[in-house]
Amino acid sequence: MKKYYILLFSVTLLAAFFIIRCKTSQYAALPQPTTPIRWKSLEDAVKEAQKDGKPLFMDVYTDWCGWCKKMDKSTYRDTALIRILNTKFHPVKLDAEAESLHVGTQKYSAKGQQFNELAISLMNGQMAFPTTIILKPNLEGMYKQAGFIDGITMRAISTYFGEKMFEKNVDFNTFVKNYQ
Numbered sequence: 691m692k693k694y695y696i697l698l699f700s701v702t703l704l705a706a707f708f709i710i711r712c713k714t715s716q717y718a719a720l721p722q723p724t725t726p727i728r729w730k731s732l733e734d735a736v737k738e739a740q741k742d743g744k745p746l747f748m749d750v751y752t753d754w755c756g757w758c759k760k761m762d763k764s765t766y767r768d769t770a771l772i773r774i775l776n777t778k779f780h781p782v783k784l785d786a787e788a789e790s791l792h793v794g795t796q797k798y799s800a801k802g803q804q805f806n807e808l809a810i811s812l813m814n815g816q817m818a819f820p821t822t823i824i825l826k827p828n829l830e831g832m833y834k835q836a837g838f839i840d841g842i843t844m845r846a847i848s849t850y851f852g853e854k855m856f857e858k859n860v861d862f863n864t865f866v867k868n869y870q
Contacts, residue, residue, distance in 0.1 A: 714804050720767035720841075727772050732808075733821065736793050738825035745851060747779035748823040750809055752786050755819040757838040771848060778852030779824075784809060786819065787807035791831035793829075824851050832856075 730738070735746050749766075751758035765771065775781045784791075786809035790799040798808035805817055813821055818836035823846070825831055832851060837846070846869030850856070855865055 713807065716865050719763040723767050723769050723772055724778070725772060726767075727775050729783045732782050732784060733792050735782045736827075736829070737782045739853055743779055744778060745749050745822075745827065746825040746829075747775055747781045747831060747848065748784050748812070749782070750784045750813065750819065750823060753821050755822055758820040758825045761820055765839060765841045765844050768845065771841055771845045774852050775832060776847060778848065781845040784812075786813075786817065822847070824848075826843070842869070 700866075736745070739746055749758075760869070786805045786853075787800065788809075789808050790797060791806060791808050792798075793808075798806055798811075800806050801808075810817070812823055812831070815832070816836065820836065820838065821836045822839060823831065824833040824847075833847065843866065846866040848868065850860070850862060850865050856862070
């Protein structure tokens with residue numbers, strides 16, 4: 691009977707290992723892509739978006755954020771996602787702790803706070819990192835999600851907004867859930 695329990699425990703432990711390995715492999719660091727995301731300054735992205743009508747894709751991060759670094763090493767190295775972001779959006783990395791940012795004549799600063807006024811405004815004061823934000827060219831918010839997002843899910847989100855599926859009355863949650 692004792693051997694049976696040892697065998698059962700070993701099989702359970704082995705199965706748990708494989709399940710965890712499969713679930714975490716999608717977050718593993720990917721090799722540096724040949725064509726990286728062409729991140730732009732906020733000011734340049736806004737100017738270009740107002741000319742061509744493409745939305746802004748923002749990655750709001752901090753230097754100390756571990757999940758932000760994990761997204762840089764996995765999610766943002768996904769070649770299909772890179773292609774979508776570089777063609778359908780104006781991608782921006784926004785350091786939430788930047789001392790000052792300029793958008794046209796508007797200046798945003800930290801004013802003695804830990805976070806920049808713009809980051810606080812875009813995130814409605816709920817400072818969680820990383821946060822992914824998609825904005826219309828007029829800087830009106832279309833999407834915001836705090837936390838780590840894997841490459842497949844980020845591809846689904848960026849495809850939904852990049853292809854303007856919302857204008858076709860496609861349900862967001864259904865689209866992301868069924869995305870292949």
